[in-house]
Amino acid sequence: VLDFLVARYGEFVLLKPRFERQTVLLWLLAPLLLISGGLALWLQIRRRARSGADLPAPPLTPEEEARLPP
Incomplete structure (x- = not known):
């Protein structure tokens, strides 16, 4: 069968x-x-780390806090 x-x-x-x-x-x-998927994932992680996307947002200024609704 396999040969056929x-x-x-x-x-x-x-x-x-x-x-x-x-x-x-x-x-x-x-x-x-x-390998190409691992490379793409590694490049994406590296690019995100360089852009600072994972850094926390800076604290609000007093003017920004005053504009917030109660």
């Missing part, structure tokens, strides 16, 4: 296709996506 499926549809139907020139993309795509 491979002959008809190619190595892509197998759970673990043989590592060949035609199946390199199947083997390398998952690690490349994982």
